[in-house]
Amino acid sequence: MKIAMIGTGYVGLVSGACFAEFGPDVTCVDVDAAKIERLLKGEIPIYEPGLDALVAKGIKSGRLSFTTDLAKAVSEADAVFIAVGTPSRRGDGHADLRYVEAAAIEIAKSLQGYTVVVTKSTVPVGTGRRVAELIRGANPAAEFDVASNPEFLREGSAIGDFMRPDRVVIGAETDRARAVMQALYRPLYLMETPVVMTTLETAELTKYAANAFLATKITFINEIADLCEKVGANVQDVARGMGLDGRIGKKFLHAGPGYGGSCFPKDTIALVRTAQEYGSPARLVETVVQVNDTRKGAMASRVIAACGGSVRGKTIGVLGVAFKPNTDDMRDAPSLAIVPALQDAGAIVRAYDPAAMHEAKALLPGVHWCDDAYDAAVGADVLVIITEWNEFRALDLDRVGSSMTQKVLVDLRNVYRAEDVRALGFRYTSIGRP
Ligand code: UDX
Numbered sequence: 001m002k003i004a005m006i007g008t009g010y011v012g013l014v015s016g017a018c019f020a021e022f023g024p025d026v027t028c029v030d031v032d033a034a035k036i037e038r039l040l041k042g043e044i045p046i047y048e049p050g051l052d053a054l055v056a057k058g059i060k061s062g063r064l065s066f067t068t069d070l071a072k073a074v075s076e077a078d079a080v081f082i083a084v085g086t087p088s089r090r091g092d093g094h095a096d097l098r099y100v101e102a103a104a105i106e107i108a109k110s111l112q113g114y115t116v117v118v119t120k121s122t123v124p125v126g127t128g129r130r131v132a133e134l135i136r137g138a139n140p141a142a143e144f145d146v147a148s149n150p151e152f153l154r155e156g157s158a159i160g161d162f163m164r165p166d167r168v169v170i171g172a173e174t175d176r177a178r179a180v181m182q183a184l185y186r187p188l189y190l191m192e193t194p195v196v197m198t199t200l201e202t203a204e205l206t207k208y209a210a211n212a213f214l215a216t217k218i219t220f221i222n223e224i225a226d227l228c229e230k231v232g233a234n235v236q237d238v239a240r241g242m243g244l245d246g247r248i249g250k251k252f253l254h255a256g257p258g259y260g261g262s263c264f265p266k267d268t269i270a271l272v273r274t275a276q277e278y279g280s281p282a283r284l285v286e287t288v289v290q291v292n293d294t295r296k297g298a299m300a301s302r303v304i305a306a307c308g309g310s311v312r313g314k315t316i317g318v319l320g321v322a323f324k325p326n327t328d329d330m331r332d333a334p335s336l337a338i339v340p341a342l343q344d345a346g347a348i349v350r351a352y353d354p355a356a357m358h359e360a361k362a363l364l365p366g367v368h369w370c371d372d373a374y375d376a377a378v379g380a381d382v383l384v385i386i387t388e389w390n391e392f393r394a395l396d397l398d399r400v401g402s403s404m405t406q407k408v409l410v411d412l413r414n415v416y417r418a419e420d421v422r423a424l425g426f427r428y429t430s431i432g433r434p
Protein backbone atom coordinates (compact mmCIF):
# COMPACT_ATOMS: atom_id res chain seq x y z
CA MET A 1 0.00 0.00 0.00
CA LYS A 2 1.18 3.50 -0.79
CA ILE A 3 -0.17 6.71 0.70
CA ALA A 4 0.31 10.30 -0.40
CA MET A 5 -0.35 12.78 2.43
CA ILE A 6 -1.01 16.24 1.02
CA GLY A 7 -0.12 18.92 3.56
CA THR A 8 2.51 18.49 6.29
CA GLY A 9 0.84 20.63 8.93
CA TYR A 10 -0.12 19.21 12.28
CA VAL A 11 -2.64 16.66 11.03
CA GLY A 12 -0.74 15.61 7.92
CA LEU A 13 2.57 15.14 9.66
CA VAL A 14 1.21 13.17 12.61
CA SER A 15 -1.04 11.04 10.38
CA GLY A 16 1.73 10.43 7.85
CA ALA A 17 4.27 9.37 10.47
CA CYS A 18 1.72 7.13 12.21
CA PHE A 19 0.51 5.45 9.00
CA ALA A 20 4.15 4.69 8.11
CA GLU A 21 4.39 2.94 11.49
CA PHE A 22 1.31 0.87 10.57
CA GLY A 23 3.04 -0.46 7.45
CA PRO A 24 2.20 1.42 4.24
CA ASP A 25 4.75 3.57 2.41
CA VAL A 26 3.88 7.20 3.06
CA THR A 27 4.98 10.19 1.03
CA CYS A 28 4.23 13.51 2.70
CA VAL A 29 3.83 16.37 0.26
CA ASP A 30 3.97 20.10 0.87
CA VAL A 31 4.26 23.17 -1.36
CA ASP A 32 6.66 24.72 1.16
CA ALA A 33 10.08 23.57 -0.09
CA ALA A 34 11.94 24.90 2.96
CA LYS A 35 9.66 22.88 5.25
CA ILE A 36 10.26 19.71 3.22
CA GLU A 37 14.03 20.33 3.37
CA ARG A 38 13.85 20.58 7.14
CA LEU A 39 11.68 17.50 7.47
CA LEU A 40 14.09 15.48 5.33
CA LYS A 41 16.78 16.38 7.87
CA GLY A 42 14.49 15.16 10.63
CA GLU A 43 13.68 18.67 11.90
CA ILE A 44 10.07 18.86 13.10
CA PRO A 45 8.35 22.23 12.63
CA ILE A 46 5.83 21.69 15.46
CA TYR A 47 6.06 20.66 19.08
CA GLU A 48 4.45 17.27 19.59
CA PRO A 49 5.84 14.74 22.07
CA GLY A 50 7.28 11.67 20.33
CA LEU A 51 6.83 12.97 16.80
CA ASP A 52 10.55 13.59 16.15
CA ALA A 53 11.43 10.00 17.06
CA LEU A 54 8.56 8.61 14.97
CA VAL A 55 9.53 10.67 11.92
CA ALA A 56 13.20 9.67 12.29
CA LYS A 57 12.17 6.02 12.55
CA GLY A 58 9.94 6.31 9.49
CA ILE A 59 12.66 7.92 7.41
CA LYS A 60 15.20 5.30 8.51
CA SER A 61 12.86 2.42 7.65
CA GLY A 62 12.34 3.92 4.19
CA ARG A 63 8.56 3.95 4.70
CA LEU A 64 8.28 7.69 5.28
CA SER A 65 9.48 10.29 2.80
CA PHE A 66 8.94 13.98 2.12
CA THR A 67 8.66 15.77 -1.19
CA THR A 68 7.29 18.81 -2.98
CA ASP A 69 6.52 16.60 -6.01
CA LEU A 70 2.78 16.10 -5.62
CA ALA A 71 2.33 14.61 -9.08
CA LYS A 72 4.73 11.74 -8.49
CA ALA A 73 3.44 10.97 -4.99
CA VAL A 74 -0.17 10.95 -6.16
CA SER A 75 0.45 8.88 -9.28
CA GLU A 76 1.97 6.09 -7.19
CA ALA A 77 -0.56 6.16 -4.35
CA ASP A 78 -3.46 3.82 -3.52
CA ALA A 79 -4.83 6.48 -1.17
CA VAL A 80 -4.30 10.24 -1.22
CA PHE A 81 -5.10 12.08 2.00
CA ILE A 82 -5.98 15.76 1.89
CA ALA A 83 -4.63 17.23 5.12
CA VAL A 84 -4.26 20.88 4.17
CA GLY A 85 -5.46 23.76 6.35
CA THR A 86 -9.13 24.73 6.66
CA PRO A 87 -8.96 28.05 8.54
CA SER A 88 -12.03 30.07 9.47
CA ARG A 89 -12.91 32.41 6.63
CA ARG A 90 -12.54 36.02 7.70
CA GLY A 91 -15.90 37.64 8.26
CA ASP A 92 -18.40 34.80 8.24
CA GLY A 93 -16.68 32.03 10.20
CA HIS A 94 -17.28 29.45 7.46
CA ALA A 95 -14.43 27.01 6.93
CA ASP A 96 -12.23 28.32 4.14
CA LEU A 97 -11.95 25.53 1.59
CA ARG A 98 -9.66 27.15 -0.92
CA TYR A 99 -6.67 24.95 -0.01
CA VAL A 100 -8.77 21.78 -0.08
CA GLU A 101 -10.22 22.66 -3.47
CA ALA A 102 -6.84 23.58 -4.92
CA ALA A 103 -5.42 20.29 -3.63
CA ALA A 104 -8.31 18.32 -5.17
CA ILE A 105 -7.66 19.81 -8.60
CA GLU A 106 -3.90 19.22 -8.35
CA ILE A 107 -4.49 15.64 -7.25
CA ALA A 108 -6.97 15.03 -10.09
CA LYS A 109 -4.37 15.77 -12.73
CA SER A 110 -1.97 13.12 -11.43
CA LEU A 111 -4.25 10.22 -10.49
CA GLN A 112 -3.21 6.92 -12.02
CA GLY A 113 -5.02 3.64 -11.48
CA TYR A 114 -7.76 3.29 -8.89
CA THR A 115 -7.16 5.69 -5.99
CA VAL A 116 -9.14 6.67 -2.91
CA VAL A 117 -8.97 10.40 -2.21
CA VAL A 118 -9.56 10.91 1.50
CA THR A 119 -10.40 14.15 3.28
CA LYS A 120 -8.55 14.17 6.61
CA SER A 121 -8.82 17.87 7.37
CA THR A 122 -12.00 18.90 9.19
CA VAL A 123 -14.27 19.92 6.35
CA PRO A 124 -17.89 21.06 6.28
CA VAL A 125 -20.63 18.66 5.39
CA GLY A 126 -20.77 18.26 1.63
CA THR A 127 -17.06 18.81 1.00
CA GLY A 128 -16.37 15.17 0.10
CA ARG A 129 -18.92 15.32 -2.71
CA ARG A 130 -17.55 18.68 -3.81
CA VAL A 131 -14.03 17.21 -3.96
CA ALA A 132 -15.35 14.32 -6.09
CA GLU A 133 -17.00 16.81 -8.45
CA LEU A 134 -13.81 18.86 -8.77
CA ILE A 135 -11.72 15.78 -9.50
CA ARG A 136 -14.21 14.51 -12.08
CA GLY A 137 -14.25 17.95 -13.69
CA ALA A 138 -10.47 18.20 -13.86
CA ASN A 139 -9.89 14.59 -14.97
CA PRO A 140 -13.01 12.88 -16.32
CA ALA A 141 -11.11 9.63 -16.96
CA ALA A 142 -9.83 9.26 -13.38
CA GLU A 143 -10.70 6.06 -11.58
CA PHE A 144 -11.29 7.09 -7.97
CA ASP A 145 -13.57 7.28 -4.96
CA VAL A 146 -13.71 9.94 -2.29
CA ALA A 147 -13.72 9.00 1.38
CA SER A 148 -13.93 11.01 4.59
CA ASN A 149 -11.76 10.07 7.54
CA PRO A 150 -11.86 12.80 10.19
CA GLU A 151 -9.12 12.95 12.80
CA PHE A 152 -9.73 13.16 16.53
CA LEU A 153 -6.16 13.91 17.57
CA ARG A 154 -5.46 16.02 20.62
CA GLU A 155 -2.38 18.16 20.43
CA GLY A 156 0.15 16.91 22.93
CA SER A 157 -1.08 13.32 22.76
CA ALA A 158 -1.70 13.03 19.04
CA ILE A 159 0.46 9.97 18.45
CA GLY A 160 -1.22 7.95 21.18
CA ASP A 161 -4.61 9.13 19.90
CA PHE A 162 -3.74 7.94 16.40
CA MET A 163 -2.26 4.59 17.44
CA ARG A 164 -4.87 3.74 20.09
CA PRO A 165 -8.01 5.69 19.20
CA ASP A 166 -11.38 5.27 20.87
CA ARG A 167 -12.79 4.81 17.38
CA VAL A 168 -12.14 5.42 13.71
CA VAL A 169 -14.80 7.10 11.59
CA ILE A 170 -14.79 6.42 7.86
CA GLY A 171 -17.19 7.71 5.27
CA ALA A 172 -16.76 5.47 2.23
CA GLU A 173 -19.52 4.47 -0.13
CA THR A 174 -18.12 1.76 -2.41
CA ASP A 175 -16.76 -1.70 -1.56
CA ARG A 176 -13.51 -0.79 -3.25
CA ALA A 177 -13.01 2.36 -1.19
CA ARG A 178 -13.98 0.56 2.01
CA ALA A 179 -11.46 -2.20 1.25
CA VAL A 180 -8.62 0.32 0.81
CA MET A 181 -9.52 2.12 4.06
CA GLN A 182 -9.75 -1.19 5.92
CA ALA A 183 -6.32 -2.18 4.63
CA LEU A 184 -4.81 1.12 5.82
CA TYR A 185 -6.24 0.68 9.31
CA ARG A 186 -5.52 -3.05 9.51
CA PRO A 187 -3.54 -2.82 12.78
CA LEU A 188 -6.48 -1.08 14.44
CA TYR A 189 -8.95 -3.68 13.16
CA LEU A 190 -6.65 -6.32 14.69
CA MET A 191 -6.80 -4.41 17.99
CA GLU A 192 -10.60 -4.47 17.70
CA THR A 193 -10.84 -0.68 17.66
CA PRO A 194 -14.46 0.23 16.85
CA VAL A 195 -14.77 1.51 13.29
CA VAL A 196 -17.83 3.49 12.25
CA MET A 197 -18.17 2.83 8.53
CA THR A 198 -20.71 5.24 7.10
CA THR A 199 -21.50 7.76 4.38
CA LEU A 200 -19.48 10.86 3.49
CA GLU A 201 -21.90 13.36 5.03
CA THR A 202 -22.28 11.33 8.21
CA ALA A 203 -18.53 11.09 8.73
CA GLU A 204 -18.11 14.80 8.08
CA LEU A 205 -20.84 15.76 10.51
CA THR A 206 -19.62 13.32 13.17
CA LYS A 207 -16.41 15.29 13.53
CA TYR A 208 -18.22 18.59 14.08
CA ALA A 209 -20.77 17.01 16.40
CA ALA A 210 -18.02 15.45 18.54
CA ASN A 211 -16.03 18.65 18.87
CA ALA A 212 -19.11 20.78 19.50
CA PHE A 213 -20.26 18.36 22.18
CA LEU A 214 -16.89 18.48 23.95
CA ALA A 215 -16.86 22.28 23.73
CA THR A 216 -20.38 22.26 25.20
CA LYS A 217 -19.30 19.99 28.04
CA ILE A 218 -16.44 22.35 28.95
CA THR A 219 -18.67 25.41 28.70
CA PHE A 220 -21.31 23.74 30.81
CA ILE A 221 -18.89 23.01 33.66
CA ASN A 222 -17.47 26.53 33.36
CA GLU A 223 -20.91 28.01 33.96
CA ILE A 224 -21.47 25.60 36.84
CA ALA A 225 -18.12 26.80 38.23
CA ASP A 226 -19.36 30.39 38.21
CA LEU A 227 -22.48 29.29 40.05
CA CYS A 228 -20.37 27.30 42.52
CA GLU A 229 -18.55 30.49 43.42
CA LYS A 230 -21.82 32.25 44.15
CA VAL A 231 -23.36 29.47 46.26
CA GLY A 232 -20.14 28.33 47.95
CA ALA A 233 -19.89 24.93 46.24
CA ASN A 234 -16.83 23.15 44.83
CA VAL A 235 -16.88 22.56 41.07
CA GLN A 236 -14.30 19.79 41.21
CA ASP A 237 -16.54 17.77 43.49
CA VAL A 238 -19.59 18.62 41.37
CA ALA A 239 -17.71 17.44 38.25
CA ARG A 240 -16.67 14.23 39.99
CA GLY A 241 -20.15 13.60 41.29
CA MET A 242 -21.59 14.16 37.82
CA GLY A 243 -18.87 12.45 35.85
CA LEU A 244 -19.03 9.16 37.71
CA ASP A 245 -22.41 8.69 36.06
CA GLY A 246 -21.38 6.59 33.07
CA ARG A 247 -23.89 8.41 30.88
CA ILE A 248 -22.05 11.68 31.51
CA GLY A 249 -18.42 10.55 31.78
CA LYS A 250 -15.75 12.31 33.78
CA LYS A 251 -13.57 13.70 31.00
CA PHE A 252 -13.76 17.29 29.75
CA LEU A 253 -15.32 18.52 32.95
CA HIS A 254 -12.35 20.59 34.10
CA ALA A 255 -13.45 24.15 34.67
CA GLY A 256 -11.00 26.75 33.41
CA PRO A 257 -10.56 29.97 31.46
CA GLY A 258 -12.56 28.71 28.45
CA TYR A 259 -11.58 26.39 25.62
CA GLY A 260 -9.13 27.46 22.93
CA GLY A 261 -6.95 25.79 20.34
CA SER A 262 -7.03 25.08 16.68
CA CYS A 263 -10.21 22.99 16.66
CA PHE A 264 -12.96 23.81 19.14
CA PRO A 265 -13.32 27.55 18.41
CA LYS A 266 -13.15 27.07 14.64
CA ASP A 267 -15.30 23.94 14.49
CA THR A 268 -18.08 25.22 16.74
CA ILE A 269 -18.40 28.37 14.62
CA ALA A 270 -18.33 26.35 11.39
CA LEU A 271 -21.06 24.04 12.71
CA VAL A 272 -23.19 27.04 13.68
CA ARG A 273 -22.79 28.46 10.16
CA THR A 274 -23.61 25.14 8.45
CA ALA A 275 -26.68 24.68 10.63
CA GLN A 276 -27.89 28.20 9.81
CA GLU A 277 -27.29 27.62 6.13
CA TYR A 278 -29.42 24.49 6.14
CA GLY A 279 -32.18 26.22 8.11
CA SER A 280 -31.63 23.98 11.13
CA PRO A 281 -30.02 26.31 13.67
CA ALA A 282 -27.74 24.79 16.32
CA ARG A 283 -28.83 27.16 19.06
CA LEU A 284 -27.13 25.33 21.86
CA VAL A 285 -23.78 25.53 20.07
CA GLU A 286 -24.39 29.21 19.20
CA THR A 287 -24.71 29.90 22.91
CA VAL A 288 -21.61 27.86 23.72
CA VAL A 289 -19.59 29.99 21.30
CA GLN A 290 -20.84 33.22 22.90
CA VAL A 291 -20.42 32.05 26.48
CA ASN A 292 -16.87 30.86 25.83
CA ASP A 293 -15.86 34.13 24.16
CA THR A 294 -17.24 36.18 27.03
CA ARG A 295 -15.50 33.94 29.52
CA LYS A 296 -12.00 34.62 28.22
CA GLY A 297 -12.52 38.36 28.74
CA ALA A 298 -14.01 37.77 32.18
CA MET A 299 -10.80 36.07 33.28
CA ALA A 300 -8.92 39.35 33.05
CA SER A 301 -11.53 40.98 35.30
CA ARG A 302 -11.01 38.16 37.77
CA VAL A 303 -7.28 38.95 37.95
CA ILE A 304 -8.03 42.66 38.35
CA ALA A 305 -10.47 41.88 41.17
CA ALA A 306 -7.82 39.71 42.87
CA CYS A 307 -5.55 42.78 42.81
CA GLY A 308 -8.12 44.84 44.66
CA GLY A 309 -9.88 46.38 41.64
CA SER A 310 -6.97 47.91 39.72
CA VAL A 311 -3.80 46.63 38.07
CA ARG A 312 -2.59 50.04 36.88
CA GLY A 313 1.19 50.14 37.32
CA LYS A 314 1.16 46.65 38.84
CA THR A 315 3.32 43.76 37.68
CA ILE A 316 1.56 40.54 36.71
CA GLY A 317 3.46 37.27 36.37
CA VAL A 318 1.83 34.89 33.89
CA LEU A 319 2.54 31.15 33.84
CA GLY A 320 1.64 29.47 30.56
CA VAL A 321 0.36 31.10 27.39
CA ALA A 322 -0.18 28.10 25.06
CA PHE A 323 -3.84 27.09 24.70
CA LYS A 324 -3.05 23.97 26.72
CA PRO A 325 0.02 22.11 28.03
CA ASN A 326 2.45 20.12 25.87
CA THR A 327 2.03 22.27 22.83
CA ASP A 328 3.49 25.48 21.46
CA ASP A 329 0.17 26.23 19.76
CA MET A 330 -1.20 29.69 20.47
CA ARG A 331 -4.30 29.49 18.28
CA ASP A 332 -7.28 30.98 20.13
CA ALA A 333 -5.41 30.58 23.41
CA PRO A 334 -7.21 32.20 26.38
CA SER A 335 -3.95 34.10 27.06
CA LEU A 336 -4.55 36.08 23.85
CA ALA A 337 -7.66 37.59 25.42
CA ILE A 338 -6.42 37.80 29.01
CA VAL A 339 -2.93 39.31 28.63
CA PRO A 340 -3.85 42.26 26.35
CA ALA A 341 -6.84 43.09 28.60
CA LEU A 342 -4.48 43.28 31.58
CA GLN A 343 -2.04 45.43 29.62
CA ASP A 344 -4.91 47.72 28.57
CA ALA A 345 -5.80 48.07 32.23
CA GLY A 346 -2.29 49.40 32.86
CA ALA A 347 -0.43 46.28 34.03
CA ILE A 348 3.13 45.26 33.23
CA VAL A 349 3.14 41.58 32.23
CA ARG A 350 6.02 39.16 32.78
CA ALA A 351 5.34 35.73 31.32
CA TYR A 352 6.85 32.31 30.92
CA ASP A 353 5.78 29.30 28.88
CA PRO A 354 7.88 26.14 28.47
CA ALA A 355 7.26 25.85 24.70
CA ALA A 356 5.12 28.63 23.27
CA MET A 357 7.13 31.80 23.91
CA HIS A 358 8.60 31.72 20.44
CA GLU A 359 5.10 31.61 18.90
CA ALA A 360 3.69 34.07 21.43
CA LYS A 361 6.21 36.87 20.99
CA ALA A 362 4.56 38.41 17.94
CA LEU A 363 1.05 37.78 19.25
CA LEU A 364 1.55 39.31 22.69
CA PRO A 365 3.61 42.47 22.20
CA GLY A 366 4.89 44.35 25.22
CA VAL A 367 5.22 41.23 27.39
CA HIS A 368 8.51 40.74 29.21
CA TRP A 369 9.46 37.07 28.52
CA CYS A 370 11.08 35.21 31.38
CA ASP A 371 13.51 32.30 31.79
CA ASP A 372 11.30 30.17 34.00
CA ALA A 373 8.32 30.26 36.35
CA TYR A 374 10.38 31.70 39.22
CA ASP A 375 11.67 34.47 37.00
CA ALA A 376 8.08 35.37 36.01
CA ALA A 377 7.21 35.84 39.70
CA VAL A 378 10.03 38.30 40.43
CA GLY A 379 8.56 41.64 41.56
CA ALA A 380 5.02 40.53 40.68
CA ASP A 381 1.94 41.78 42.53
CA VAL A 382 0.02 38.75 41.33
CA LEU A 383 0.91 35.46 39.66
CA VAL A 384 -1.62 33.98 37.22
CA ILE A 385 -1.62 30.37 36.02
CA ILE A 386 -3.25 30.35 32.58
CA THR A 387 -1.96 27.01 31.24
CA GLU A 388 -1.55 23.95 33.46
CA TRP A 389 1.91 22.75 32.36
CA ASN A 390 3.15 19.98 34.67
CA GLU A 391 6.12 22.06 35.77
CA PHE A 392 3.71 24.61 37.30
CA ARG A 393 2.04 21.94 39.44
CA ALA A 394 4.82 21.54 41.97
CA LEU A 395 6.41 24.96 42.27
CA ASP A 396 8.35 25.85 45.41
CA LEU A 397 5.72 28.38 46.47
CA ASP A 398 7.89 29.71 49.29
CA ARG A 399 10.50 30.65 46.73
CA VAL A 400 7.83 32.07 44.41
CA GLY A 401 6.28 34.15 47.19
CA SER A 402 9.59 35.47 48.51
CA SER A 403 10.36 37.21 45.22
CA MET A 404 6.87 38.67 44.74
CA THR A 405 5.84 42.15 45.82
CA GLN A 406 2.53 40.76 47.05
CA LYS A 407 1.67 37.11 47.53
CA VAL A 408 -1.40 36.75 45.32
CA LEU A 409 -2.00 33.65 43.16
CA VAL A 410 -4.79 33.42 40.59
CA ASP A 411 -5.04 29.80 39.47
CA LEU A 412 -7.25 29.63 36.38
CA ARG A 413 -6.71 25.84 36.08
CA ASN A 414 -7.29 24.71 39.66
CA VAL A 415 -3.80 23.26 39.87
CA TYR A 416 -3.29 23.94 43.59
CA ARG A 417 -5.21 23.18 46.76
CA ALA A 418 -6.49 26.34 48.37
CA GLU A 419 -5.52 25.33 51.90
CA ASP A 420 -1.90 24.54 50.92
CA VAL A 421 -1.41 27.87 49.18
CA ARG A 422 -3.16 29.92 51.85
CA ALA A 423 -1.07 28.22 54.56
CA LEU A 424 1.97 29.79 52.88
CA GLY A 425 0.48 33.25 53.25
CA PHE A 426 -0.90 33.68 49.73
CA ARG A 427 -4.21 35.22 48.76
CA TYR A 428 -5.53 32.56 46.42
CA THR A 429 -8.29 32.61 43.80
CA SER A 430 -9.18 29.64 41.62
CA ILE A 431 -12.15 28.58 39.49
CA GLY A 432 -15.40 27.46 41.05
CA ARG A 433 -13.98 26.53 44.44
CA PRO A 434 -14.63 28.15 47.81
C1 UDX B 1 -9.46 18.86 20.24
C2 UDX B 1 -10.20 17.51 20.32
O1 UDX B 1 -9.99 16.92 21.61
C3 UDX B 1 -9.76 16.60 19.23
O2 UDX B 1 -10.50 15.39 19.26
C4 UDX B 1 -9.98 17.31 17.90
O3 UDX B 1 -9.64 16.52 16.82
C5 UDX B 1 -9.20 18.61 17.88
O4 UDX B 1 -9.63 19.42 18.96
P1 UDX B 1 -7.15 19.87 21.02
O5 UDX B 1 -7.65 21.16 20.47
O6 UDX B 1 -5.77 19.46 20.69
O7 UDX B 1 -8.08 18.68 20.55
O8 UDX B 1 -7.23 19.98 22.61
P2 UDX B 1 -8.11 19.45 23.81
O9 UDX B 1 -7.24 18.71 24.74
O10 UDX B 1 -9.33 18.78 23.34
O11 UDX B 1 -8.47 20.84 24.55
C6 UDX B 1 -9.18 21.89 23.89
C7 UDX B 1 -9.39 23.06 24.80
O12 UDX B 1 -10.32 22.78 25.82
C8 UDX B 1 -8.14 23.55 25.54
O13 UDX B 1 -8.14 24.97 25.54
C9 UDX B 1 -8.31 23.00 26.94
O14 UDX B 1 -7.63 23.75 27.90
C10 UDX B 1 -9.80 23.09 27.09
N1 UDX B 1 -10.35 22.14 28.07
C11 UDX B 1 -10.34 20.81 27.82
C12 UDX B 1 -10.93 22.62 29.25
O15 UDX B 1 -10.96 23.83 29.50
N2 UDX B 1 -11.49 21.72 30.11
C13 UDX B 1 -11.50 20.39 29.88
O16 UDX B 1 -12.04 19.65 30.71
C14 UDX B 1 -10.90 19.91 28.70
